[in-house]
Amino acid sequence: MASYILKRLVSMLVTLWLIVTVTFFLMHSVPGSPFDKDGKNSNPTAVQNMMAYYHLDEPVGVQYVLYLKSLLKLDLGPSIGHFPDSVNSMISRGFPVSFQLGMIAILFAIVAGIALGTVAALYKNRLIDQAAMVLAVLGIAVPNFVVATLLIKYVAVEWHLLPVAMWGTWRHTVLPGLALATGPIAIIARMTRANMVEVLTSDYIETARAKGLHPFVIVTKHALRNAVLPVVTLLGALIANVLTGSFVIEKIFAIPGMGKYFVDGINNRDYSVIMGTTVFYSALLLFMMFLVDIAYGLIDPRIKLHRKER
Amino acid sequence: MWRRSRKASISAVAAPEGLAREKERETVREDRLPERPPAIYDGRTAAPEPAATEKPASREPREAAEGRAPGKTLMAVENLRVSFRTHGGEVQAVRGVDLQLREGETLAIVGESGCGKSVTARSLMRLLPEQTSKLGKDSRIVWKGVDLTRLKEKELRKLRGAEISMIFQDAMTALNPTLTVGEQLIESIALHRKVPRSEARKIAVEMLGLVGIPSPETRLKQYLGEFSGGMRQRIMIAIAASCNPSLLIADEPTTALDVTIQAQILELFRMLQQKTGVSIVLITHDLGVVAETADRVCVMYAGEIVESGSVRELFRRPRHPYTRGLLASMPRLDRDRSRQLEPIPGTPPDLFAPPPGCAFAARCPHAMEVCRLHHPASTQVGGSHSVSCWLEDPRAQQAPPSSPAGRSAAIG
Numbered sequence: 001m002a003s004y005i006l007k008r009l010v011s012m013l014v015t016l017w018l019i020v021t022v023t024f025f026l027m028h029s030v031p032g033s034p035f036d037k038d039g040k041n042s043n044p045t046a047v048q049n050m051m052a053y054y055h056l057d058e059p060v061g062v063q064y065v066l067y068l069k070s071l072l073k074l075d076l077g078p079s080i081g082h083f084p085d086s087v088n089s090m091i092s093r094g095f096p097v098s099f100q101l102g103m104i105a106i107l108f109a110i111v112a113g114i115a116l117g118t119v120a121a122l123y124k125n126r127l128i129d130q131a132a133m134v135l136a137v138l139g140i141a142v143p144n145f146v147v148a149t150l151l152i153k154y155v156a157v158e159w160h161l162l163p164v165a166m167w168g169t170w171r172h173t174v175l176p177g178l179a180l181a182t183g184p185i186a187i188i189a190r191m192t193r194a195n196m197v198e199v200l201t202s203d204y205i206e207t208a209r210a211k212g213l214h215p216f217v218i219v220t221k222h223a224l225r226n227a228v229l230p231v232v233t234l235l236g237a238l239i240a241n242v243l244t245g246s247f248v249i250e251k252i253f254a255i256p257g258m259g260k261y262f263v264d265g266i267n268n269r270d271y272s273v274i275m276g277t278t279v280f281y282s283a284l285l286l287f288m289m290f291l292v293d294i295a296y297g298l299i300d301p302r303i304k305l306h307r308k309e310r
Numbered sequence: 311m312w313r314r315s316r317k318a319s320i321s322a323v324a325a326p327e328g329l330a331r332e333k334e335r336e337t338v339r340e341d342r343l344p345e346r347p348p349a350i351y352d353g354r355t356a357a358p359e360p361a362a363t364e365k366p367a368s369r370e371p372r373e374a375a376e377g378r379a380p381g382k383t384l385m386a387v388e389n390l391r392v393s394f395r396t397h398g399g400e401v402q403a404v405r406g407v408d409l410q411l412r413e414g415e416t417l418a419i420v421g422e423s424g425c426g427k428s429v430t431a432r433s434l435m436r437l438l439p440e441q442t443s444k445l446g447k448d449s450r451i452v453w454k455g456v457d458l459t460r461l462k463e464k465e466l467r468k469l470r471g472a473e474i475s476m477i478f479q480d481a482m483t484a485l486n487p488t489l490t491v492g493e494q495l496i497e498s499i500a501l502h503r504k505v506p507r508s509e510a511r512k513i514a515v516e517m518l519g520l521v522g523i524p525s526p527e528t529r530l531k532q533y534l535g536e537f538s539g540g541m542r543q544r545i546m547i548a549i550a551a552s553c554n555p556s557l558l559i560a561d562e563p564t565t566a567l568d569v570t571i572q573a574q575i576l577e578l579f580r581m582l583q584q585k586t587g588v589s590i591v592l593i594t595h596d597l598g599v600v601a602e603t604a605d606r607v608c609v610m611y612a613g614e615i616v617e618s619g620s621v622r623e624l625f626r627r628p629r630h631p632y633t634r635g636l637l638a639s640m641p642r643l644d645r646d647r648s649r650q651l652e653p654i655p656g657t658p659p660d661l662f663a664p665p666p667g668c669a670f671a672a673r674c675p676h677a678m679e680v681c682r683l684h685h686p687a688s689t690q691v692g693g694s695h696s697v698s699c700w701l702e703d704p705r706a707q708q709a710p711p712s713s714p715a716g717r718s719a720a721i722g
Contacts, residue, residue, distance in 0.1 A: 204484055204486040207486075212470035
């Protein structure tokens with residue numbers, strides 16, 4: 001087990017290094033520099049000084065080595081766009097917000113997805129099922145920024161039910177959470193339905209019926225437990241997905257999370273912010289996948305032992 | 311005809327069992343039913359005349375002495391018809407079954423796969439899926455004076471697991487793998503006996519002890535995967551018996567078990583019955599199990615009961631050619647081992663479009679012209695023994711049924 005974990009850690013570091021390298025050179029291969037935007041009327045000497053301050057006047061190779069060095073010290077460098085701010089402090093400010101939004105979205109996705117999938121399975125091949133599955137396909141097919149704008153237009157602007165944008169109270173979290181959850185809801189709903197349909201035909205459900213249990217108890221206690229197990233394994237990937245997928249949603253709803261910094265960073269050619277957020281999210285994703293794999297390893301050989309501890 | 315097709319056809323009864331199992335079971339049964347005269351089992355050569363000519367009245371002196379004292383009727387099933395809607399059309403799985411079940415008795419329903427045994431058993435507690443199954447209009451299942459076909463789901467739920475409970479074939483799949491065994495016991499005890507969970511827990515421990523599971527306290531917290539096959543079936547029985555039901559329906563309870571365990575489980579049934587006086591409906595395709603445990607037997611074929619009677623009547627004097635075929639296809643200790651078993655050739659009829667006459671006619675060595683066209687009525691042949699066969703008709707008894715004329719009718 002220990003050697004497996006060690007191996008995984010090494011391969012994670014290699015993957016991370018590859019991501020850093022590719023992102024770094026891709027970013028620098030795009031023509032222009034962070035000071036081009038308003039370059040025409042700025043002082044050329046000032047620009048020269050700034051370039052020197054950020055080591056942007058050196059060859060790309062040297063910059064790359066410098067960046068890797070600071071990365072080893074877990075220092076993501078100073079922001080170019082927001083001068084006195086460092087990327088580390090931007091992440092420590094923005095990530096909690098993004099994390100909160102992501103968790104709300106995952107919560108929506110689990111509750112709504114499992115409910116939708118269960119109902120669809122119970123009314124298999126009937127109208128409710130078909131409607132739910134059409135919704136699920138739409139949820140996968142329609143990008144979340146479209147859902148977000150629709151939600152803003154109707155729920156916020158026309159019906160005045162919830163705030164249009166910004167962050168603060170729980171009311172602010174509902175719309176972005178929903179928009180972010182549409183994809184995961186659809187995925188979880190389809191998966192739950194498929195598992196549930198199978199579980200409902202199993203013998204122990206008939207036994208539960210023969211015991212005279214209420215249908216609600218049969219579904220929630222006997223069926224759901226078994227149908228949802230595969231969904232749990234899917235959750236690790238989904239959480240990472242939702243956290244990274246929140247960039248656009250955060251921008252649309254003007255949420256001060258990491259997504260805002262990331263999108264702003266790209267617009268401003270803020271090299272260190274682009275690199276910093278990319279590295280941070282890559283590391284997060286890799287870590288989530290690592291956790292899921294570890295969980296598999298624990299579940300796989302002695303599923304009984306694992307359940308016993310639960 | 312029987313001889314010719316023997317090699318190719320599949321034995322109706324013996325085939326699902328491994329040969330080794332058969333052999334073992336014989337040792338278990340060795341001391342039981344020793345009084346059987348050897349000729350009974352032999353479906354092919356047993357001359358039907360003695361059975362056919364014997365007067366019903368002269369035959370049943372032991373009826374009263376046999377089995378437990380018959381109680382009053384617990385359940386009466388009249389003209390039970392069940393059909394299923396499928397893509398291909400409507401399957402008539404059960405076609406007019408009449409059953410009487412008395413208190414404290416064990417009724418076995420025997421027949422080969424797909425003859426409607428399990429469907430009949432499930433309809434007794436209305437367990438069939440409402441979406442796809444249909445109960446006949448004039449079917450009645452009268453339970454302690456109440457017609458179950460008229461009850462709503464809510465009322466049925468109070469009955470299920472409490473008054474009527476069910477034991478399924480494979481406890482591995484019939485119990486929930488993600489709940490502890492204790493939880494599965496406690497939930498129905500708490501529900502039907504209306505006791506708090508702590509009390510239900512105590513009853514659950516008692517029940518596990520009763521069915522012979524050692525250290526029930528710790529076993530209660532374990533999951534299904536931690537038990538052996540026989541243990542699982544014991545748990546299944548404990549759950550079914552936990553609310554003191556009046557009727558236990560056991561659907562092939564021992565089919566998935568090896569013979570030693572099978573004997574133990576059957577012994578457990580006997581013990582339960584003696585302790586609580588519960589009636590048992592035993593669904594099986596294993597005549598050995600029937601001989602060992604049942605008081606009365608119904609032989610089902612193609613959704614109908616073709617012959618029914620007490621175990622002794624049926625095993626001593628099987629009247630229906632199908633029953634004889636079943637008995638002949640079973641291995642016996644008191645017969646030469648080099649002799650081959652007699653299978654019943656052919657397969658049961660298509661229940662999408664069951665034949666108008668006797669369903670067994672196509673496979674019957676004694677089939678006559680009338681068998682294919684007209685449905686035989688049920689004939690009382692003494693005591694509780696009745697059979698649905700044209701051979702019982704006085705007009706058929708003039709000619710020996712196994713004569714060449716009869717056979718050619720079957721083929722033609």
